[in-house]
Amino acid sequence: MTDTSTDARHWIDLEDRFAAHNYHPLDVVLTRGEGIWVWDVEGKKYLDFLSAYSAVNQGHNHPKIIKAVIDQLQTLSLTSRAFRNDRFGPFCEKLSKLSGYDSVLMMNTGAEAVETAIKAARKWGYRVKGVPDGKAKIITFTENFHGRTTTIVGFSCDPVARDQYGPFTPGFVTAEYNNLESTAAAFDENVVAVLIEPIQGEAGVIVPSAEFMQGVRKLCDEHNALLICDEIQSGLGRAGHFFAHTMFGICADAVTIGKALSGGVYPVSAFLAKKEIMDVFTPGSHGSTYGGNPVACAAAEAALDVLVDQNLCERSKELGEWLANEMRAIDSPHVKEIRAAGLWIGVELHESAGGARKFCEALERAGMLCKETHTHTIRFAPPLVIEKADLEWALGHIRKVLTTG
Ligand SMILES: *Cc1c(COP(=O)(O)O)cnc(C)c1O
16 A cells, blocks of 8 residues: 555645645645754755845744744744734844834735835825825835735726726836836825835846936936835845845935745745835724734744844855856856855746746756746745855755756
């Protein structure tokens, strides 16, 4: 008799039958994780080179984060914001001091943090800037990814994410990413904010020029509009900095963070802003039942401690520069362009390579998990706690797959 309980097919079939088909995952069924490693139900070990889209920057099951969460779960898990709890204030202080932003608004998912940013920008536009009611505009960019709510997909340029979810929320205009003239042309007196990813992750690790980002900052200043950076994927060390936008020598008026904010153990996100922006929110004007709950605060506090104590921003920068250089030295007929910032590398393949998916599948067979984005790009994003020896091992497989695949 065969033991079907260890056959991945069993779980894949259940998922196919009973779960919505809104993803196209690799056929690997994971059951355990530790640090940079994950194991599947058949006992095979893999190096995680995606880190749950950069949520697991601190590595899987980081003992400090897990302990903080378990301790908090055994003490107090949810009060709602109808009452206060003793984790919320201290956590907000820590995040404010670490980030340099005066004030914190905690939510759960990244999309909610972006929705919060949109609400803040609009209210700021009406109350502070003096835009006529209902006229506020926010500039967004081609190839953006900011989440999945109906408002957010309304300004997506990706037909798969957007089609047949309308009618959409008005008040958004699209400028071309990394094109300052296009951005300048999108401004008028009713623009309240620019919402931008300082590096576009889902689009395939697109790093704009410093001139562009500095130019956007200047346009925002000239037009009295807020610069809001979505750092949900690019922030918290992934690009080699606490916030990716600071590498361009600019400062955003507000940012959104999520993903690695909890080190992958709990959905925690936040909108961070200067006081005069955050003060547009008054009691009842925005909220979330789980936002800022004690478990979220405990997880995020520990996850931020790990980021600082283990120097993850610096590690990402140094190891990322080394890895990108090694990858650029690979002589592959398939590679069109390699883009990198910290331990975040997009390898765009020529169309003749036949799509990135089969390269990801070849890496899976070699014991490395990564995922294609936008058909022709492989995105590499290992946990930032990774050691150089493990990167060297991975590089060997990447080299083999890119030169023979
Ligand atoms: C992942 C992501 C989001 C959405 O976060 P969710 O937690 O999936 O809602 C928003 N913006 C960026 C840049 C992201 O990478």
